[in-house]
Amino acid sequence: MTPLAGVGLSAGVAAVVGVVGALGVLALGRRRTSLAAVLAPLVVVASVAAGVYASARAMFLSYEVSTTVLWLLLATVPVALVIGLALAQRTHRLAADRAAAVAARDRDREVEEGRRELVAWVSHDLRTPLAAVRALAEALEDGVAPQGRAAAGILAENRRMSEMVDDLLALSRLQSASFEPARxxxxxxxxxxxxxxxxxxxxxxxxxxxxxxxxxxxxxxxxxxxxxxxxxxxxxxxxxxxxxxxxxxxxxxxxxxxxxxxxxxxxxxxxxxxxxxxxxxxxxxxxxxxxxxxxxxxxxxxxxxxxxxxxxxxxxxxxxxxxxxxxxxxxxxxxxxxxxxxxxxxxxxxx
The missing domain is CATH 3.30.565.10 (Histidine kinase-like ATPase, C-terminal domain)
Structure with a gap:
């Protein structure tokens, strides 16, 4: 077999083994990403070793020489395994970071939605006592309401608004990250x-x-x-x-x-x-x-x-x-x- 034919054979065998290995890694990656990352470098080593060994045997090299070449190639497996473990660790960290980022984004969105809903409700609730205070003040100004009754109504609505503000301040303080109850x-x-x-x-x-x-x-x-x-x-x-x-x-x-x-x-x-x-x-x-x-x-x-x-x-x-x-x-x-x-x-x- 000519050297060119040997190279072609080696490339073909390596390609077949590499494609099969890549498909297996992709299928495994859908379920266990970290394990797929470990196996990916090993697939590369296996495809190269298969191609070289097939070429050596096709060129009628002795069994001892072919085996020696194969073992030399397989000696790179520990290096590939270390690289795969590093990739797996990095992949796991990236996946964890992504999950944390997604969770934080969802949490922030929920908090923002809750804040907007709260502001909307409080704004709605504050309009009622404010409208009552305005109506009582206008009635008092026009002389159509007794002073005592109007003053009592204004004070009551003022108390109501004060309670709302106190509740808001209390909730804000309690939900603060720095709040610690005096146990x-x-x-x-x-x-x-x-x-x-x-x-x-x-x-x-x-x-x-x-x-x-x-x-x-x-x-x-x-x-x-x-x-x-x-x-x-x-x-x-x-x-x-x-x-x-x-x-x-x-x-x-x-x-x-x-x-x-x-x-x-x-x-x-x-x-x-x-x-x-x-x-x-x-x-x-x-x-x-x-x-x-x-x-x-x-x-x-x-x-x-x-x-x-x-x-x-x-x-x-x-x-x-x-x-x-x-x-x-x-x-x-x-x-x-x-x-x-x-x-x-x-x-x-x-x-």
Missing amino acids: EPTDVGDLASDALAALGPVAEAAGVRLTGGVDGAVVASADAREVSRALGNLLSNAVRHTPAGGTVHVEVGRGPGDPGGTGPDRRGAGPAVVHVTDACGGIPAADLPRVFDAGWRGTAARTPGSGGAGIGLSIVESVATAHGGRVEVRNVDLPDGGRGCRFTLTLPASR
Whole structure:
């Protein structure tokens, strides 16, 4: 065989082996990219070795010489393997970086959409008290409204706007990356009792009965001020959505203990758990995941008629998250045969 024919044979065999190997690597790459990156350099070595060995045998070189040439070529396998491992590591890092970038982009888009929705809701809610203040001021200016009544109305609307602004500032602070609650042993039962006392006049005016109970001393490692805000928001939300004649019930107790904990009893004191049950009639199952979204309204039955910017429950969730706890909601059947919602706030036990 002429040298030119030998080169052609070598190239043909190398091409066939290379194409088959490349197809295998491509098929494997759809499932396991890193393994495909490791095998790619080995396919190159295998195709070259096959081409050279076929050419050597075709040119009637001795078996010993052909085998020696083949082993010399196969000696490059460790180098190819090292290169493949480096490629696999790089491929894995690039894939991880891409996944993280996509997740961050999606997260930023969700945050931006939530921010826009919140701004839209707050802008809508602020228009109502602003319009009321303007109408009362014009009526006062025209002399068609008693001064005392107009002044009282303006003060009430001003209070309403102040509450909205306070909620927005609280939510912004709680969701800040630098926020850290001032943790100290806090009796959650006392905070719940204070919240019940504070909401008593509001519930009485709405015809709603408030009941509650505390199962022993329930101490949590928490920021008393923020937890009080969360409990107040939960109760206010429950009273607002419970019709006259209904009941809002509060229970404070312990959740299951942590066997690996370091609580006072050395068995791991369970977390502090607060249940707030209202008689709102229930929330559609499709709406439950959005209950804690800032500015979300849902059904007309859950839309606050007065006061608030629709972020009270978002503040509750932010307080729970900042403490390493959680807040959940589910529909429940009430003893009187009606339907309601039970909000459950869980806070870490005091260490």
